[in-house]
Amino acid sequence: MPGTVLLLAASPAGRSCLVDAASVLPILAAVAPDVLSGTDTANVVELADPLEPQAVLTRLRAAATAPGPLTIFLTGQLQLDRRQRLPHLALARTTPATVRYTGFPWHWIREELRLRTPGSTAVVVDLHTDAETWQHLAGRPLTVGPGALLYGRVAPPPPRRAVASPTYMKSVATILRSGHRPPLAHLHQQALTRSTGEDPEAARRDMVLTIDPTQPTPHARPTPPAQPPMHPVPGFQPAPHPPVPVPVSVPASVPAPASPMAPPPSPTPPPSDPHAEITAAVESGRHAEAAELAGRQEQDALRVHGPGADEVVHWMEVRADLAMFAGDAELSCRIWLAVADVRLAAGQEPGAPGVEAAVDRAHHQWGRIDDSARARELGPALADLRLRVPGRRQGALDDVQRHLSRLQAQV
Template sequence: MAREDPPRETVVLLAAAPSHKTRVLDLPAVLTAFTTITSAHWAKTTAGALLEWTEPVDPGILAQRLRSIAAGPGHLTVHLAGQLLLHRGRNTLYLALSRTTSSTLQSTALPLQSLASRLRRRPPGSSTVFVDLVAEAQVWQRVRYTGFTLGPGVRLYGALSPPPPRRKLIEPVYLTALSRTLAEDPWLSPAEAHARTVAAGTLEGRMLIAQEPALHRAAFTPEAETGPSLAPRRNAPSDEPAHSGPPLADDPVLGLPAGELDHPDPHAAIIAAAHNGRYEQAAAAAAIWEKAALRSHGPGSAPAIHWLEVRAELAHLGGEPALSCRLWLAAARVRLDVGQNPSDPDVVAAVDRAQHQFHQIPPTGEAWQLAAEVLRLRQHVPSGQNRVLESLEARVAQLRTSASGGPTA
């Protein structure tokens, strides 16, 4: 049975990297992969166009071209290879172009919002982007916590590489493996092509990306909320002194930057809702972001752990110490399960916060249910604070006495 005529598709091959010593991407290898992708595209006899832009110089001209292409009909597929830089003053990600340097970033590089904003105007699901990008150190640190996206309506697949050692070029291993995959079967769906690429490629040390279009935006904005505000709830009274257990860190997890490219920083909106007393709404929004991180990056990924810890902090702000304790314990367990050492500062901080919340729970059955797990993790993850374990053991002993019906201290 003959195939139906394929729908119109525009394919853009975009490779960008500085032409001077700050180039860290192996551009000849990118162009070789692009040649294979071009052959695979024509093998489909797709109605549409194939455009290849390599080493663009002018960000204004490139933005105009992207605007024109994104406004066209049919499906748009972009294969993007390049280097990601961070404009520290604007807190904005840029794609480095041929003449880009750190001091001329704003005038010589393409802000990724420019691409994301054009894709956002297209119908959800009508855009697919494959990326093979190298992140500078500050970008790599950021995306490890926040993930990487070009908007909820975009299929986004690919790999981000950390900065290489000095004088070493990064090979586009994801793009190379993808080109071979498409050459073997150009009719694969984007998800199938990505899955085969990951199975075939050598991608150790890279952050893998797999995002399907969302029907609804996951962003949380206080202005969109029409329900009544919730009155702030206070921590339940505790029989423990106010400062029992390890203190909360001075830099709460909610202070981490989000850096999402397609919408305002969700952290800012979530924090504002929590400070206005709308804890349930803030927690629901954080849960949406956690689910998105789990879909995009998988369990145990830095973005997924981050949003789990955001939920734990929101439970603390909302006066739910038992829930906060459970969530901090879960975060500590996940960090240990993915191979972090018990002495890792993030692991220690998670257990410290779990114990701090445990000390705020009234001496009820819920506190007793959590006691064994808090004590087990505390014994496995020593705190840097003095007499923290002794304080916890005393609380557990008190709860044990209460549970057995004996006199309380």
């Protein structure tokens, strides 16, 4: 099965620029697609200094929904928005004052990758930060969603008026230009060794990102006391300190002898992964089966956790995505509207990422409904939500009202 590769390099223009992100693209683009992907064939998509968050989201979503392995090579800089203090990938028009509207929210990456089969997605990053974001990340390491591999480094701000070079990603690209792609864990270590050879201070300064669910333990590096702490990421949850092994004495026991006539016990089958089953069904075109599986998971979560629980909302969102994949824009819109209502009823702020994402996706799917009567039916509910949740796109409410007026004029 062919793979997909997304090459994304982004940094602001002018004085806000901390890293020359685009300088790595010619080196990465010179690598054969199959080497970039680690598959026999691959489709490569390149984004150099994109201007609009929605353009990045469109390309990321297309890559995330493509079958087969996905590898993302991401170079750029992170900044916090001043309102919610969430990390964003700074784009060409981003300034410290406009991050919320012109940057690409990091949590959108997690959102788009969350339904992919565990182990099928790898994200390799070389990121630079300003001082505020660096301190923020010291206690909140980046993640890219369950089941996705993450390798790379995050660097603190360069000296004043200097623009840093993405030495880690250039090392990755140089190694791959040899025509051989080692396992990602080995590629990561080789790139770190090569890039820190060019900048010895980086070995003690940078945060090293290693999330690999396929490995029994993450890579770790001690933190120098003079710098903000680097936190290894065990599994998927951030931890304030690396785990310390504690010796435990266990009394020896002698197993009872097995009866020579007794058959050997049957091995316990491993628990099934509903996300993997749903993804497999979607990839093979069995959309109804995927929706049924997700519906059963939602009902189970409802019985166990009750209405409005995070587990229930998660499976509602899965069903909304599945309706989109099946081409049922009306159903997808209805479910996203319900998700937004549930999140708001649970006390989440209108500007919370989950609320904004639900309303944005309902809006997007509403615009794809072919049946005018169905679209007219859902329009007022969407307009009401847009009054409470304007989102990041300027003029979103006006867009709903104009489209609804056109639909009502058709009656």
